[in-house]
Amino acid sequence: MKKVLFSVLALVACCTTVCAQSIIDADDQRKPNEFYQKGIVVGKKAMPYPAVRESDVIWECVVWRSIDLREKFNQFFYFPVDEDKNTQGRTNLVNLIVHGVENGEIPAYEDDDFKKELDPAEAMKFLIGNDVSYEDVATDEDGNVLYDEDGVEIMTMQNKTRTFNKESANKILLQERWYIDKQDSRQKVRIVGLAFMYMKEMGDTKESLRDVYTESFWIPMDDMRVRQLLVNANAYDENNDVVERSYDDIFIQRYFDSYITRQSNVQNRALSEYLTGEDAILQSQAIEDYIFDLESDMWEY
Numbered sequence: 001m002k003k004v005l006f007s008v009l010a011l012v013a014c015c016t017t018v019c020a021q022s023i024i025d026a027d028d029q030r031k032p033n034e035f036y037q038k039g040i041v042v043g044k045k046a047m048p049y050p051a052v053r054e055s056d057v058i059w060e061c062v063v064w065r066s067i068d069l070r071e072k073f074n075q076f077f078y079f080p081v082d083e084d085k086n087t088q089g090r091t092n093l094v095n096l097i098v099h100g101v102e103n104g105e106i107p108a109y110e111d112d113d114f115k116k117e118l119d120p121a122e123a124m125k126f127l128i129g130n131d132v133s134y135e136d137v138a139t140d141e142d143g144n145v146l147y148d149e150d151g152v153e154i155m156t157m158q159n160k161t162r163t164f165n166k167e168s169a170n171k172i173l174l175q176e177r178w179y180i181d182k183q184d185s186r187q188k189v190r191i192v193g194l195a196f197m198y199m200k201e202m203g204d205t206k207e208s209l210r211d212v213y214t215e216s217f218w219i220p221m222d223d224m225r226v227r228q229l230l231v232n233a234n235a236y237d238e239n240n241d242v243v244e245r246s247y248d249d250i251f252i253q254r255y256f257d258s259y260i261t262r263q264s265n266v267q268n269r270a271l272s273e274y275l276t277g278e279d280a281i282l283q284s285q286a287i288e289d290y291i292f293d294l295e296s297d298m299w300e301y
Contacts, residue, residue, distance in 0.1 A: 046227035168199035
């Protein structure tokens, strides 16, 4: 028995030495800012949504909601803003979508009706907009105003190129379809589309130029090309850096804070068109409560 035990211990010690030696002698392929080599998941694919039959949907409600990226809970959508500095391999959601549309990887539509699809050039023009020309006083290289012989300010046409300020894109719009499936009598939700809101310079004269919130193109969230792009982009987890949770996981798990801005109605109006302030907040919460209570109210105990 002692011989057997000694042989086992010797074998374990030998294996430990070999393993330690192989680790020490292994080629170090790590990055300078990593103390262990991270594995790469090859062929990561989004799982298609289950098919839904029209005859199984016995109730449906379309809502639009807003996600404010300035809220602390939602800031993992917004950062990192600078793609070239301290990103730790991450990208924020707006940059991910813009690059995907610009490179033709994902489709973009003009509005949330999803009728007119935009090609990449149209989508980028839709995002940036046209240049502005306006009359203004002429200045020299140092910014000094130029005058004519009579001491009158010289006027000249100024051209200003509109550019997309990615840092101003701090809101996300979602279109959702809530429905009840009679096969299991459960209430479910499907995110149909996504757009983001950004500050865009509007106006045709210098005096009228101002930054206003503008809606971007819309992305079909049930398109597998969009799902594939989202599933391969990881978002930051403030509780554990090693967690790899994709943007696709976040939307499926509904890991975000938001509020309803519009519900399908006969006049097709948003809440902001007929309510303001506290009244709009209360109506938004009332719609949330209606959707939440609907499933439980179907049951009798």
